Amino acid sequence: MEFDAVILSGGRSSRLGGVPKTGLMHDGATLLERALQAARGAAAVAVVGPDPGTLPEGVLSCREEPAFAGPAAALAAGLSALDRHRSRDPRHPAAAALTLVLAVDMPRADAAVGTLLAAAAEAAPGDGLMAVSADGRRQPLVGLYSTAALQHSVADARQRGALENASVFALLARLEVREVSVPRGSTDDVDTWDDASALGVTGPPDGQGFDGHHRDSHGPGTRPGDPRLNSTLEANGEKPG
Numbered sequence: 001m002e003f004d005a006v007i008l009s010g011g012r013s014s015r016l017g018g019v020p021k022t023g024l025m026h027d028g029a030t031l032l033e034r035a036l037q038a039a040r041g042a043a044a045v046a047v048v049g050p051d052p053g054t055l056p057e058g059v060l061s062c063r064e065e066p067a068f069a070g071p072a073a074a075l076a077a078g079l080s081a082l083d084r085h086r087s088r089d090p091r092h093p094a095a096a097a098l099t100l101v102l103a104v105d106m107p108r109a110d111a112a113v114g115t116l117l118a119a120a121a122e123a124a125p126g127d128g129l130m131a132v133s134a135d136g137r138r139q140p141l142v143g144l145y146s147t148a149a150l151q152h153s154v155a156d157a158r159q160r161g162a163l164e165n166a167s168v169f170a171l172l173a174r175l176e177v178r179e180v181s182v183p184r185g186s187t188d189d190v191d192t193w194d195d196a197s198a199l200g201v202t203g204p205p206d207g208q209g210f211d212g213h214h215r216d217s218h219g220p221g222t223r224p225g226d227p228r229l230n231s232t233l234e235a236n237g238e239k240p241g
Contacts, residue, residue, distance in 0.1 A: 001121055004096040005042035006078030007035045008071055008141060009104040010049030010064060015192045022052055023204035024190060026107035031190070031201070035102055038110040041117075043096050044085055046078040049104070060085055071141065072166035075101060076154040079147070095147045098125065101168070103141035105190045107199055112186035116144040119180045127175040134184040140168040142187050149175050 009022045009032060022032040029037070032052055036059065039045055046060040055061055062081040064074040079099070086095055098120065102109060112131045119129055128145030132138050153171050157163040162170070190196050 001098070001117065002043050002096045003041070003098040003100055003117075003144065004082050004147065005039035005045045005100040005102060006075055006082070007032070007039060007045065007047045007102050007104055008049065008074045008078070009035070009047055009052060010068065010071075010074050012068055016190075016196075019203065020050065021105045021190060022049070024105075024196065024201050025203070025205065026199065026201045030204075031104050031107055034107050035104045035109065038113045039100055039102060042100060044082050044089075046081040046085075047104075048074040048078045048081075066164070069163075070165040071103075071168045072154075072157065072171040073163050075150070075168060075171065076158070076163055079151060079154060095151075097147060098128075098144050099147045099150055101141060101143045101145060101150075103189065106142065106187055107190070107201055108186045108188060109142055110186070112139075112142045112182035113144075115182045115186075116142070116180055119178075120144055126178060128172075128177045129180045130172075130177045131182045131187050132179045133182065133187045137187070138169075138179060139187040140172055142182070143168075143172075143177070145172070145175070145177070 011021070013019055013021055022030060024031045026034060032047070036045065036056065044058070044060070046062055047055060048062055048064060050063070052061055060081045062077050064077040083095065100113065102113065116129050116131060119125070125144060125146065127149045128143055130138055130140055131142035153175065154163065157166060157171055188199055190199060190201050196202070
């Protein structure tokens with residue numbers, strides 16, 4: 001089964017004090033490396049967000065416009081990057097029928113992606129498949145969707161001026177998406193340092209991040225919720241916590 005993949009790696013990481021999620025570590029690999037591993041088998045992959053540094057050969061890098069315009073705009077940017085790539089590749093001139101959409105901050109997403117691919121192989125996915133956690137939460141950022149349906153939704157939202165700062169739930173609202181139960185913990189994500197600790201995620205290897213304390217550009221020795229950190233976030237127009 002041929003599919004493309006869009007990995008969403010942007011966002012301000014406000015509740016992590018601005019530490020990029022892509023560089024956080026889990027089981028010896030960065031979260032971006034784990035997301036790329038989860039998307040293995042994709043014919044083409046686009047990583048959307050701030051410059052991720054060196055990527056494996058063939059993996060595309062792009063950015064939503066404007067920057068930090070939200071996940072729907074990021075998904076649109078990823079689809080556009082894949083289209084441009086396909087138009088230059090005579091071996092694969094047409095878009096894959098399916099596109100995997102995956103957020104970078106789920107260190108155990110590999111199991112969820114495998115479940116979605118197996119479900120798509122068993123029955124036609126229609127407009128797409130969306131992961132549902134063991135406790136019943138729908139997770140649109142672990143989904144395998146019809147590329148044509150996504151492109152239509154993006155075009156419609158862009159025409160209505162409803163793409164910027166929109167959620168992926170809003171973008172998918174008109175699609176008939178089938179929910180698929182995935183293994184427990186496979187869609188757990190990292191939004192806070194408490195989440196990171198619970199999932200065994202640590203700061204980047206340069207020592208910035210979480211090791212019992214929060215250390216970053218906001219100053220050493222601050223923790224999430226520390227008034228010194230919150231005042232800095234508010235000064236930057238970000239929401240603390």
